[in-house]
Amino acid sequence: MKISIIGGGSVGLLFAYYLHPFHEVVLYTRTRTQMENLQDEGLTLKKDNVSHRTKIVCKHIHDFRQNQEELTIITVKQYQLESLLKTITLTETAPILFLQNGMGHLKWLETLNANHIFVGSVEHGAYRENDVTVHHTGEGITRLANYKGDKSKLIHFIEPLGTEFPFKLEENYEEMLIRKLVVNAVINPLTAILYVENGQLVENPYFAHLLNSLFKEITGILELEAEKTYENLIHICKKTAHNRSSMLKDIEANRPTEIDAILGYLLEKAEHKKIEAPLTEAYYHCIKGKELRREGN
Ligand SMILES: NC(=O)C1=CN([C@@H]2O[C@H](COP(=O)(O)OP(=O)(O)OC[C@H]3O[C@@H](n4cnc5c(N)ncnc54)[C@H](OP(=O)(O)O)[C@@H]3O)[C@@H](O)[C@H]2O)C=CC1
């Protein structure tokens, strides 16, 4: 299949590396410098202290045309979607897959003039060292689900892939995104405020107390069955024990975070349902305050 990947960040580079042996992949970058560096030096993936280098096809985002693409994968951050969607022209019939964390992007999907829209939940850990190097820090799975349109396009995408970089089709996109939302809503803000790795949220009894109380409030807002959701949260904390969450990394690197798509989304839900959410509100403001400090205010 002809696949476009938009965004040469951690997830974009990771997906370009693993998909290009099986599909005709073109990676679209925001800057011409990154495009030229990738064209000159190739793409390096680092995993378990071993480096693997490969050649990939790379273009600048201004040259993006969706006419012939059989799948366009969007890997920009949630808060970068609005400006991206204003600058590119989408073709009504061309399928498009969104891989953002949180659920804030769903409001953009509703406005798109596209017949086939898919969403994904990435359970890998990845971080970009520089323009041409990505670290695969946590092996996981990518779950995909149909938001609207013809699901067979997703099946054709997955079919030729090997087992090294697994995908799973899920029936219900909302359930899939909510499961990941709960994980990100608890782990990301707490680790970013406390400056700890994910595992500390279960290993340190005081931090575990914060995890439990925030989890309880969030499952109340989302009206979820707590037991299974809790098991999944604890499992991910333990499995990614030595990860620094993406929100912690964003705060450390003075970048904006995806707090609006995560706790911001939950606050809107709580307000709509007239549910009190004091912890969600407090942690939301802690992160917004840290973001403001980044801007030098
Ligand atoms: N990293 C991870 O381990 C995981 C990430 N995710 C989710 O995946 C999404 C992407 O995350 P991640 O890859 O880490 O983020 P990054 O910030 O590393 O990557 C985003 C990329 O999008 C590029 N970009 C932004 N705007 C445009 C544009 N208009 N045109 C082309 N490219 C553009 C950025 O370019 P530039 O660098 O030039 O600014 C950057 O390379 C997020 O929603 C995140 O929550 C989910 C699970 C795990």
Ligand SMILES: CC(C)(CO)C(=O)C(=O)O
């Ligand atoms: C699963 C988790 C919490 C791993 O760190 C993640 O998705 C993130 O950091 O955004």
